[in-house]
Amino acid sequence: xxxxxxxxxxxxxxxxxxxxxxxxxxxxxxxxxxxxxxxxxxxxxxxxxxxxxxxxxxxxxxxxxxxxxxxxxxxxxxxxxxxxxxxxxxxxxxxxxxxxxxxxxxxxxxxxxxxxxxxxxxxxxxxxxxxxxxxxxxxxxxxxxxxxxxxxxxxxxxxxxxxxxxxxxxxxxxxxxxxxxxxxxxxxxxxxxxxxxxxxxxxxxxxxxxxxxxxxxxxxxxxxxxxxxxxxxxxxxxxxxxxxxxxxxxxxxxxxxxxxxxxxxxxxxxxxxxxxxxxxxxxxxxxxxxxxxxxxxxxxxxxxxxxxxxxxxxxxxxxxxxxxxxxxxxxxxxxxxxxxxxxxxxxxxxxxxxxxxxxxxxxxxxxxxxxxxxxxxxxxxxxxxxxxxxx
Amino acid sequence: xxxxxxxxxxxxxxxxxxxxxxxxxxxxxxxxxxxxxxxxxxxxxxxxxxxxxxxxxxxxxxxxxxxxxxxxxxxxxxxxxxxxxxxxxxxxxxxxxxxxxxxxxxxxxxxxxxxxxxxxxxxxxxxxxxxxxxxxxxxxxxxxxxxxxxxxxxxxxxxxxxxxxxxxxxxxxxxxxxxxxxxxxxxxxxxxxxxxxxxxxxxxxxxxxxxxxxxxxxxxxxxx
Numbered sequence: 325x326x327x328x329x330x331x332x333x334x335x336x337x338x339x340x341x342x343x344x345x346x347x348x349x350x351x352x353x354x355x356x357x358x359x360x361x362x363x364x365x366x367x368x369x370x371x372x373x374x375x376x377x378x379x380x381x382x383x384x385x386x387x388x389x390x391x392x393x394x395x396x397x398x399x400x401x402x403x404x405x406x407x408x409x410x411x412x413x414x415x416x417x418x419x420x421x422x423x424x425x426x427x428x429x430x431x432x433x434x435x436x437x438x439x440x441x442x443x444x445x446x447x448x449x450x451x452x453x454x455x456x457x458x459x460x461x462x463x464x465x466x467x468x469x470x471x472x473x474x475x476x477x478x479x480x481x482x483x484x485x486x487x488x489x490x491x492x493x494x495x496x497x498x499x500x501x502x503x504x505x506x507x508x509x510x511x512x513x514x515x516x517x518x519x520x521x522x523x524x525x526x527x528x529x530x531x532x533x534x535x536x537x538x539x540x541x542x543x544x545x546x547x548x549x550x551x552x553x554x555x556x557x558x559x560x561x562x563x564x565x566x567x568x569x570x571x572x573x574x575x576x577x578x579x580x581x582x583x584x585x586x587x588x589x590x591x592x593x594x595x596x597x598x599x600x601x602x603x604x605x606x607x608x609x610x611x612x613x614x615x616x617x618x619x620x621x622x623x624x625x626x627x628x629x630x631x632x633x634x635x636x637x638x639x640x641x642x643x644x645x646x647x648x649x650x651x652x653x654x655x656x657x658x659x660x661x662x663x664x665x666x667x668x669x670x671x672x673x674x675x676x677x678x679x680x681x682x683x684x685x686x687x688x689x690x691x692x693x694x695x696x697x698x699x700x701x702x703x704x705x706x707x708x709x710x711x712x713x714x715x
Numbered sequence: 716x717x718x719x720x721x722x723x724x725x726x727x728x729x730x731x732x733x734x735x736x737x738x739x740x741x742x743x744x745x746x747x748x749x750x751x752x753x754x755x756x757x758x759x760x761x762x763x764x765x766x767x768x769x770x771x772x773x774x775x776x777x778x779x780x781x782x783x784x785x786x787x788x789x790x791x792x793x794x795x796x797x798x799x800x801x802x803x804x805x806x807x808x809x810x811x812x813x814x815x816x817x818x819x820x821x822x823x824x825x826x827x828x829x830x831x832x833x834x835x836x837x838x839x840x841x842x843x844x845x846x847x848x849x850x851x852x853x854x855x856x857x858x859x860x861x862x863x864x865x866x867x868x869x870x871x872x873x874x875x876x877x878x879x880x881x882x883x884x885x886x887x888x889x890x891x892x893x894x895x896x897x898x899x900x901x902x903x904x905x906x907x908x909x910x911x912x913x914x915x916x917x918x919x920x921x922x923x924x925x926x927x928x929x930x931x932x933x934x935x936x937x938x939x
Contacts, residue, residue, distance in 0.1 A: 342815045632875075
């Protein structure tokens with residue numbers, strides 16, 4: 325290793341030799357860097373999970389364009405829409421079909437008295453509204469009033485319950501004083517709002533949520549005719565349905581808007597964004613402490629080198645060498661620990677924590693950049709002093 | 716006669732500011748010719764080390780003129796000072812070796828300051844052998860005795876073929892024989908290559924090897 329670095333640097337790899345000279349300190353320094361990495365990775369993971377959990381229900385919908393209430397920021401809020409808007413949309417050339425979706429939130433009381441929150445979606449079971457094949461297969465069953473599908477990813481529900489349902493033993497729950505029988509499962513995955521999803525027919529939905537009316541769904545899904553450009557069609561629809569109570573968006577637009585809203589306006593999103601900054605700051609402080617202590621401990625040696633005739637750039641080189649080594653070596657255990665923690669959190673919360681390929685590269689580059697910055701600051705003390713003052 | 720290696724005129728130096736100000740050097744005049752081995756004697760606190768660090772570009776000159784290798788150091792830029800340092804060898808009171816580097820690597824540091832040097836490892840090993848450390852090349856300082864460490868420091872100062880060697884009590888940690896080996900080596904370099912040596916010492920055993928002996932007292936040079 326020393327040989328390789330010597331060849332690479334064109335000089336003795338003093339930083340490497342210094343770091344490996346004191347193994348105990350090297351290990352604790354690497355632990356510090358790894359810890360800072362884990363901090364940032366976890367915050368990025370949570371933020372990523374938030375963004376992903378927002379996208380998942382949209383991705384499930386068989387739609388090109390969404391008609392939402394103008395005051396809706398997410399799928400879960402906003403006023404109901406007049407059903408007339410759906411008819412207006414259907415009358416627009418280029419729209420192949422439309423489906424109304426009803427949304428409501430249900431408290432599901434568990435046998436032990438605790439509550440699970442479910443996002444309830446009401447759809448017309450005669451149409452293909454959701455893409456999932458398990459939903460396709462269960463449309464027939466949903467036509468029977470009072471039946472439902474439950475999200476297999478629902479948090480804090482014993483898996484045995486889902487296994488039983490899938491094995492053909494329907495499970496009846498009480499929903500707003502109505503009996504609803506869960507006949508099968510489908511899969512979405514919980515977000516930061518509700519614990520999971522419940523899928524019912526529009527008829528069943530209106531029985532559970534008696535204040536809601538058939539003439540006022542929450543969402544209208546539109547499918548463009550083959551060969552029709554969704555963006556151009558959206559522009560036409562906006563002219564056609566020029567009502568102040570609705571907003572027409574392509575699905576990607578709606579997803580992006582929802583994600584932007586929840587990451588910048590909702591406390592969770594802001595907290596995770598803030599957490600990333602705090603994690604990076606803690607990381608800088610840890611690495612700066614490590615490097616500054618190292619410079620202070622080697623001040624005599626550096627003064628000697630300075631007396632021999634080495635320039636300031638040489639010392640900066642040593643500290644940057646140390647910074648890069650610490651950044652690289654600390655990153656791997658940090659990444660390993662993170663992957664373990666992601667799996668653990670996913671298992672415990674059902675949140676979709678995943679590691680996209682780009683994230684480790686970004687964090688590694690950031691780690692090395694911050695290490696180098698801390699190193700540059702740590703050598704400032706050396707720059708001004710006369711060698712004789714440092715002995 | 717060629718220009719002196721070192722030429723000092725009216726050199727004053729003080730530490731501290733205002734009321735805490737304490738002057739340690741008073742109007743020094745000094746000339747040392749190229750190739751001379753000069754020993755500087757004096758009680759501790761007489762200003763020997765301060766003079767040495769000023770001549771070695773390790774401290775900024777405050778007042779007076781200091782010319783080293785023809786270069787005025789009073790008001791010299793950092794770049795000039797670095798260029799002069801690279802032509803000097805400095806042997807410190809404490810060995811000041813880098814604890815993470817082996818004997819050979821420490822000596823290499825005296826060579827690498829000049830950039831990439833061909834056969835640098837061999838050159839470092841050769842100088843260490845001259846000082847009787849041929850079998851200790853890859854030892855870390857922690858595994859060397861005080862005298863051995865001091866000899867590594869001597870090797871580091873000499874490996875770059877300096878024009879002037881400054882030595883601050885280089886034989887203090889050495890036994891009688893190796894102390895003499897070091898000083899004879901320095902004198903041999905003076906004869907062969909015209910290397911100038913200015914050495915601070917309390918060691919009376921090596922005075923006979925000096926070309927000239929200077930005495931300092933209370934920041935003044937007594938006899939030349």
